[in-house]
Amino acid sequence: xxxxxxxxxxxxxxxxxxxxxxxxxxxxxxxxxxxxxxxxxxxxxxxxxxxxxxxxxxxxxxxxxxxxxxxxxxxxxxxxxxxxxxxxxxxxxxxxxxxxxxxxxxxxxxxxxxxxxxxxxxxxxxxxxxxxxxxxxxxxxxxxxxxxxxxxxxxxxxxxxxxxxxxxxxxxxxxxxxxxxxxxxxxxxxxxxxxxxxxxxxxxxxx
Numbered sequence: 138x139x140x141x142x143x144x145x146x147x148x149x150x151x152x153x154x155x156x157x158x159x160x161x162x163x164x165x166x167x168x169x170x171x172x173x174x175x176x177x178x179x180x181x182x183x184x185x186x187x188x189x190x191x192x193x194x195x196x197x198x199x200x201x202x203x204x205x206x207x208x209x210x211x212x213x214x215x216x217x218x219x220x221x222x223x224x225x226x227x228x229x230x231x232x233x234x235x236x237x238x239x240x241x242x243x244x245x246x247x248x249x250x251x252x253x254x255x256x257x258x259x260x261x262x263x264x265x266x267x268x269x270x271x272x273x274x275x276x277x278x279x280x281x282x283x284x285x286x287x288x289x290x291x292x293x294x295x296x297x298x299x300x301x302x303x304x305x306x307x308x309x310x311x312x313x314x315x316x317x318x319x320x321x322x323x324x325x326x327x328x329x330x331x332x333x334x335x336x337x338x339x340x341x342x343x344x
Contacts, residue, residue, distance in 0.1 A: 138257050138266045139317045140220050141167070146325040147218060147332060162215040164203065171196065171222050172229075179230040189233045193223055193241050204248050216333065217250070224252075224304045228297050235307055243309050252312035253328060254305045259295045261317075267291045 144165065152160055174192055178184035200217055207214040223238035257266070267287055270276045276290065283293035305312060313331055315324065 138262060139255050143255070143317075143325065143328065144218050144220055147329055150325060150329045151216060151333060161213075162203065162207070164200075164215070164217045165220075166196065166218070167220045171219055172225065175226070175230055179232075184230055184232050186233050186237050189226055189230075190237060190241075193226070193238060196222065197241050197244050200248060200250070201244065213333070218332070224301055224308070227304055228300050235304060239307070242307075246309040246311075250310055251331060252305065252308050252310040253331065254302065254312065254314045255317035256298060256302065256314060257317050259291075262294050262298070263291050266294060 144167075148163065148165060151163065155161075175184060175189060178188060196219070203215050203217065223233075223241050226233050227235055227238065267276065267290060271287065276287075280290050280293075284290045302314075305314065313328075315328065317324075
């Protein structure tokens with residue numbers, strides 16, 4: 138919860154400090170890319186571990202290519218933001234398990250990727266994640282698989298968050314956990330520093 142809002146703020150912060158004509162390669166893959174392609178097979182109950190892994194291979198392979206392509210540069214030249222990936226796949230759609238995706242996690246860690254986990258209190262999940270979305274397609278159509286009532290859907294989301302927190306601990310990537318009950322400017326600045334610290338050091342003359 139709050140991922141899209143935070144990523145939007147990060148991208149705007151990233152562009153804000155770039156000198157004119159010096160905004161270099163920036164890739165943002167939203168859930169429409171990281172999760173959406175799996176949805177048809179998930180809905181048809183035909184999704185397999187192999188299909189899920191092929192999808193992850195396309196994404197991780199792309200990032201590896203982006204990384205390899207700019208190695209001649211001495212300063213940060215490519216920035217990537219992913220909204221959900223292999224950890225989420227372990228719970229939604231839930232076909233793969235951690236051993237099926239651990240190799241991708243290690244490859245991302247080797248590239249210098251970092252992992253941010255947004256955690257919210259159960260009452261925040263209810264007030265911001267369920268209650269305002271009663272008439273949204275996500276709750277009306279998709280989330281009904283998690284329970285027959287709003288209360289049971291909420292309980293599922295709370296349990297899912299705890300499962301994701303456990304997977305988060307397994308990751309080999311540098312990581313940080315953010316209590317996301319109130320995201321403000323200070324939070325955005327801290328997360329941006331976590332994500333793009335190399336660029337900030339360059340701007341400050343540290344490298």
